[in-house]
Amino acid sequence: MRTRRKQRFIVVALMLAGVSASVGLTLKALEKNINLFFTPSQVASGDAPGNVNFRVGGMVVVGSVERNPDNLEVTFDLTDTAEAVTVAYSGILPDLFREGQGIVALGSMRGDRFVADQVLAKHDENYMSPEVSEALKAANRDNFATPDPASDHNLTKEPAN
Amino acid sequence: MIPELGNFSLTLALALSVMLGALPVIGNYLGIHSWIGFARPAALALAPLVGFSYLCLTVSFLLNDFSVAYVANNSNTRLPLIYKISGVWGGHEGSLLLWVFILSLWTGAVSLFSRGVPAGLGAIVLSVLGMVTAGFSSFTLFTSNPFERLMPAPSEGMDLNPLLQDIGMAMHPPILYMGYVGFSVAFAFAIAALVTGKFDAAWARWTRPWTNIAWMFLTIGIALGSWWAYYELGWGGWWFWDPVENASFMPWLIGTALIHSLAATEKRGVFKAWTVLLAVVAFSLSLLGTFLVRSGVLISVHSFASDPTRGLFILLFLGVVIGGSLLLYAWRAPGIVSHVRFGAASREMAILLNNIIFGILCFAVLLGTLYPLVMDALNLGKISVGPPYFNFVFTIIGFPLALLVGIGALLHWKKDRIRRVSPGILICLVLGLVTSISIPYWLFHPSLGASAGLFAGSMIIFLSLKNLIDRTRPGNRIRAIIGTPKGILGMVVAHLGMGVFVIGVTMTNVYSIERDVRLAPGERYRIGEYHFVFDGTDTISGPNYRAVQGSFRIFRDEEMVARLFPEKRTYLVQKNPMTEAAIDSGLTRDLYIALGEPLSGTTDDNQPWAVRIYYKPFVRWIWLGALVMAIGGLLGAADKRYRRSRAATLPSAQPESGGS
Numbered sequence: 103m104r105t106r107r108k109q110r111f112i113v114v115a116l117m118l119a120g121v122s123a124s125v126g127l128t129l130k131a132l133e134k135n136i137n138l139f140f141t142p143s144q145v146a147s148g149d150a151p152g153n154v155n156f157r158v159g160g161m162v163v164v165g166s167v168e169r170n171p172d173n174l175e176v177t178f179d180l181t182d183t184a185e186a187v188t189v190a191y192s193g194i195l196p197d198l199f200r201e202g203q204g205i206v207a208l209g210s211m212r213g214d215r216f217v218a219d220q221v222l223a224k225h226d227e228n229y230m231s232p233e234v235s236e237a238l239k240a241a242n243r244d245n246f247a248t249p250d251p252a253s254d255h256n257l258t259k260e261p262a263n
Numbered sequence: 264m265i266p267e268l269g270n271f272s273l274t275l276a277l278a279l280s281v282m283l284g285a286l287p288v289i290g291n292y293l294g295i296h297s298w299i300g301f302a303r304p305a306a307l308a309l310a311p312l313v314g315f316s317y318l319c320l321t322v323s324f325l326l327n328d329f330s331v332a333y334v335a336n337n338s339n340t341r342l343p344l345i346y347k348i349s350g351v352w353g354g355h356e357g358s359l360l361l362w363v364f365i366l367s368l369w370t371g372a373v374s375l376f377s378r379g380v381p382a383g384l385g386a387i388v389l390s391v392l393g394m395v396t397a398g399f400s401s402f403t404l405f406t407s408n409p410f411e412r413l414m415p416a417p418s419e420g421m422d423l424n425p426l427l428q429d430i431g432m433a434m435h436p437p438i439l440y441m442g443y444v445g446f447s448v449a450f451a452f453a454i455a456a457l458v459t460g461k462f463d464a465a466w467a468r469w470t471r472p473w474t475n476i477a478w479m480f481l482t483i484g485i486a487l488g489s490w491w492a493y494y495e496l497g498w499g500g501w502w503f504w505d506p507v508e509n510a511s512f513m514p515w516l517i518g519t520a521l522i523h524s525l526a527a528t529e530k531r532g533v534f535k536a537w538t539v540l541l542a543v544v545a546f547s548l549s550l551l552g553t554f555l556v557r558s559g560v561l562i563s564v565h566s567f568a569s570d571p572t573r574g575l576f577i578l579l580f581l582g583v584v585i586g587g588s589l590l591l592y593a594w595r596a597p598g599i600v601s602h603v604r605f606g607a608a609s610r611e612m613a614i615l616l617n618n619i620i621f622g623i624l625c626f627a628v629l630l631g632t633l634y635p636l637v638m639d640a641l642n643l644g645k646i647s648v649g650p651p652y653f654n655f656v657f658t659i660i661g662f663p664l665a666l667l668v669g670i671g672a673l674l675h676w677k678k679d680r681i682r683r684v685s686p687g688i689l690i691c692l693v694l695g696l697v698t699s700i701s702i703p704y705w706l707f708h709p710s711l712g713a714s715a716g717l718f719a720g721s722m723i724i725f726l727s728l729k730n731l732i733d734r735t736r737p738g739n740r741i742r743a744i745i746g747t748p749k750g751i752l753g754m755v756v757a758h759l760g761m762g763v764f765v766i767g768v769t770m771t772n773v774y775s776i777e778r779d780v781r782l783a784p785g786e787r788y789r790i791g792e793y794h795f796v797f798d799g800t801d802t803i804s805g806p807n808y809r810a811v812q813g814s815f816r817i818f819r820d821e822e823m824v825a826r827l828f829p830e831k832r833t834y835l836v837q838k839n840p841m842t843e844a845a846i847d848s849g850l851t852r853d854l855y856i857a858l859g860e861p862l863s864g865t866t867d868d869n870q871p872w873a874v875r876i877y878y879k880p881f882v883r884w885i886w887l888g889a890l891v892m893a894i895g896g897l898l899g900a901a902d903k904r905y906r907r908s909r910a911a912t913l914p915s916a917q918p919e920s921g922g923s
Contacts, residue, residue, distance in 0.1 A: 113607050121619060128627045128656050132634065135652035139645035157647065169862060174779055174873050193779045194859030194873045197497070197831075197840040 137208060146185035150211060158187060158216055159206040167201055180207065180216075191218040198223040266331050266410040269319025273360070273410075276312035276367070277400040279305055283393030287386035288458075302386035302393075306374035309367040309396060317364045320409050321351050330416035333357060333409040339422035339836055341807040349433035350423045355557060355573075356409035358436055362553070363399045365437070365444045370396060373448055373473070380469050384455050391451035398580050406573045422807065422836035431491035439484030439511055443549040445477025446514060449521065450546035453539045454588060457595040467529035467538065472900040474525060474542075475753075478518045479896035485511050486889035497842030497857045499777065499877045501885055504653040509632040510552030513625050517545040520621035522896070527614045531676055534611075536599040537618070543592060547585045548625075554581050555632070606678035613671025620664045627656040665719035665765055668758050669726025673733070687733070691725035707774050707880075716769025723762030727755050750902035757895025764888025770881035777878075781862055783871035790878045793854060794818040799869040800858075808834045810843070811866045813858050813874070817847065824854075829874075831858045831866070844875075853879040 139157045140150045150156055163186060166179035174193055178201075179186045189207050199205060199221065209218035283305040290298025320333070324347045329335040337354045338347055346353075352361040370392040377385055403409070426432065452470040456462050488508065493501045502508065521541040528538045554577040605611035631648040638646050669691065673684045699718035703709050734751060735743035744752070776790050784799035798814040810832040817825045827845035834841065844857040859873030 109607060113612075117616075117619065121623065124623045124660050125626070127659055128623070128630065131652045131655045132630060132648060135649045135655075137647045137649055139647070155649075157645075171862065172781070174781055174859075194875060197842055 142180055142182045142187045143185040145187045145216065152211060155208060155210050157206055157208050159204065161204050162201050164201045187216050189216045189218050191221055195221055196223040265319050265322050266412070269316040270408070270410040272312050272319065273316040273400060273404060276309055276316065277397060277404060279309060279312065280393045280396035280400060284390055284397050287390040291383050291386055299382055299386045302389040303374045306370045306389040306392065310371040313364045313367040317360055320357060320360060321348060324348070324351055327420070329420050330412055332411045332413035335413050335417050335420045337421070337423050339420040339807060342423055343806055345433065346423055346428050352436045353423045353427045356403070356407040359399065359403045359407050360409050361437060362440055362444060363396065363403055365440045366396050366399060366447060369444055369448055377469060384459055384461060387455040387458055388451045391454045392447060395447050402576055402580065406576050422834060425832065425834045425837060425839060425841045426495060429491065429495050431487055431495065435484060435487040435491055438480055438487060442477050442481025442484050443514065443552065445473065445480055446518060446546040446549050448473040448477065449542040453542035454591065456539060457591050460595065460598065462535045462599050464529050464532060467525050468905065471525050471529060472905045474518065474522055475896045475900035478522055479893045481515050481518060482889055482893040482896065485515060486886045490886050494844050494846055497844050498875060499844070499855050499879065501882065504650045506632050507556050509628050510555045513628050514545050514548040514552060516621050516625040516628065517541055517548055520618045521545050523614045523617050527611050531603055531611060533601050533603045533605065535601050536596045539596065540592060543588045550581050550584060554578060608674060608679045608681050610671065610674045610676045613667060613674055616667055617671065620660060623660055624657065628653065662715065662719055665723055668723045668761060672730050672754060672758060673726060687729050688726070691722060691729055694725045695722040710773050713769055713773040717766060720762045720765030720769060723758055723765065727758040727762065731755050748902055749898050753895045753899030756898055757892045760888045760891030760895055763884050763891055767881050767884025767888055771879055771885065774880045775878065778876050779859065780874055780876060781871055782874050784869045788876060790876060792819050793878065795856065795876050797874065800872065801868060807836070808832045811858065813872065815856055817854055827856050829856045829858045848883060850883055851881060853882050855879055
């Protein structure tokens with residue numbers, strides 16, 4: 103009887119240890135893989151972290167897209183109408199990437215440029231992602247009308263290169 | 264006229280489902296037999312009513328009746344016939360109608376095929392399904408009515424979202440919903456058990472085939488979605504940890520746990536309360552998935568519609584269903600006690616570990632999916648959780664699970680000795696090690712990750728085959744295998760599918776080669792032993808789109824293996840560009856080409872393009888594995904002991920004591 107009880111205790115203790123270890127690892131992994139969102143104004147004022155990946159969103163400034171004709175490198179400016187940040191990306195842009203449209207980029211700051219690993223564009227002509235529309239609103243509350251963000255939130259993703 | 268008939272029919276279905284939700288339960292409580300007897304015919308009548316309503320919407324699509332707002336928003340005269348039929352579920356309102364229709368099919372099936380279930384219990388099961396139907400049909404009628412008219416009617420429709428004009432996406436929602444909604448049956452059985460207090464082996468036996476079938480559909484549905492994303496989104500990923508994918512994956516994880524714990528409950532009478540809880544949670548997660556997708560709280564390719572009142576309705580419904588059933592559970596579950604003991608090395612212990620691991624995996628997905636939403640709702644900042652989180656968790660926790668799969672299935676119920684199974688495990692261990700080391704060396708290059716994944720996957724396969732060999736006698740093995748009880752065969756097949764899946768995921772993740780390159784017509788690019796030659800582009804037109812079509816030839820050792828024609832389409836109505844990848848598929852590798860963007864700024868013929876060229880080894884094994892898993896689930900449900908009459912099944916209920 104005693105040995106059986108002891109055995110059962112060991113089994114339960116092992117399971118508890120396994121569960122706590124897995125949950126601990128999960129939380130740790132979550133903590134390491136969270137990407138914060140910043141507006142171009144916040145980036146310009148130096149609020150964004152230096153060497154950590156984060157997301158930045160805004161409108162692509164018309165006329166700012168420059169493609170290197172020999173490879174897939176491209177740069178463009180992203181604005182929330184108050185400030186702008188230059189984004190550098192190497193790879194294929196999403197189908198719905200266009201000048202004057204809202205996009206979100208994931209990457210990190212290298213000097214004064216934002217180097218993107220991933221560029222996300224919304225998947226509908228008429229609407230923009232809520233982050234971008236809120237960033238625009240925050241930057242220019244009075245005289246900038248944004249499209250209705252509640253109606254569609256579709257994004258297509260482009261992978262890291 | 265036709266849309267009004269559809270609306271009327273759906274209203275009738277709502278009224279009937281409210282009665283079905285109320286009368287049999289009250290009848291059971293008061294002992295009014297005619298009210299209990301109302302359940303079966305009423306449950307059977309729901310499907311024709313909702314089906315007729317669904318048919319009316321389909322006819323409106325076929326007749327291009329753009330005076331119906333939903334048709335105007337999701338169709339077009341030039342839309343091909345098949346997408347007019349699948350367009351019915353291409354938007355929010357129609358997909359809800361499909362939800363209700365499928366629920367009515369499940370309800371009718373339960374009414375037809377569970378004659379062996381005692382009348383009282385069966386009536387409550389059908390009643391619970393009636394309540395769910397009432398909830399969803401009123402949601403459809405009052406917040407998302409697909410039959411609403413548009414005045415004045417436009418002369419042309421807005422066309423179906425181009426992403427959905429595809430055969431994979433046409434099949435994905437109905438099959439996924441069959442799975443989602445199918446868990447409502449296990450849920451209804453669980454609630455009925457809580458109400459009546461009957462938790463014997465017979466209860467588990469009645470619930471098992473329904474759960475298996477729902478799980479099978481969910482597995483195929485998720486696999487179809489993954490396959491669709493792979494070729495249609497144009498960048499070759501097969502799983503994105505997108506919240507909507509997670510929404511369908513969480514019920515699958517808990518559903519898998521449920522299938523296993525139901526087996527233990529049926530065979531040994533253990534984990535009763537836990538099994539009931541899993542059934543409740545699996546369906547709650549299906550509802551949560553519907554809420555996440557349909558309320559518009561997510562930012563995702565899948566969220567086709569959103570509206571705050573709809574969100575509020577689903578949230579309320581979710582609160583009532585989950586809160587109500589958990590309250591019922593808290594009230595009744597303490598009365599369920601299992602006195603059955605089992606040893607440290609036993610099938611029960613393996614299933615317990617399986618349930619713990621699937622529970623943790625589901626928790627991890629739930630956390631990663633809801634955490635950003637909660638942070639946003641509390642105004643604590645906008646964050647996103649990246650795929651590395653999910654990949655890490657599933658690698659670390661999935662590895663021991665893979666080892667458990669094969670070994671657990673070898674163990675006997677109740678009490679077993681490790682010494683009995685260890686020689687077999689040792690042989691498989693050696694085979695697994697040889698496979699996991701030799702294949703990377705032989706086909707690719709050494710990689711620790713590849714070896715670990717191959718080891719996990721091949722161990723599942725070898726141990727499952729060993730299990731099958733143990734259970735059959737030498738001689739005519741094939742015949743012996745066919746003669747094996749379908750339940751056991753189903754288990755082995757599903758596990759084999761898991762092994763195939765793990766190998767597919769491993770090889771694709773480790774050995775894929777993905778290049779974004781600039782190619783001018785006439786240029787070639789080499790990946791491994793394959794040469795991709797770009798021959799230029801052409802302009803073509805389809806029924807409702809125009810496209811730039813690239814032309815590629817692929818050579819291996821100067822021998823042409825494929826010609827591929829990827830397209831960049833622009834649909835005439837919605838104007839959005841769409842990437843149509845071209846894929847040369849095979850059992851051991853896919854060659855994948857997608858047009859990126861024209862680099863000269865024009866889409867004229869024969870200009871340089873940015874092109875994605877991918878080499879994806881063993882990627883087909885991912886969906887093949889899922890398909891094999893689903894076949895396993897179907898085999899399990901086909902076991903003949905589920906078809907025995909009630910008289911034959913009841914006396915075989917498990918004794919409640921054992922072990923000590």
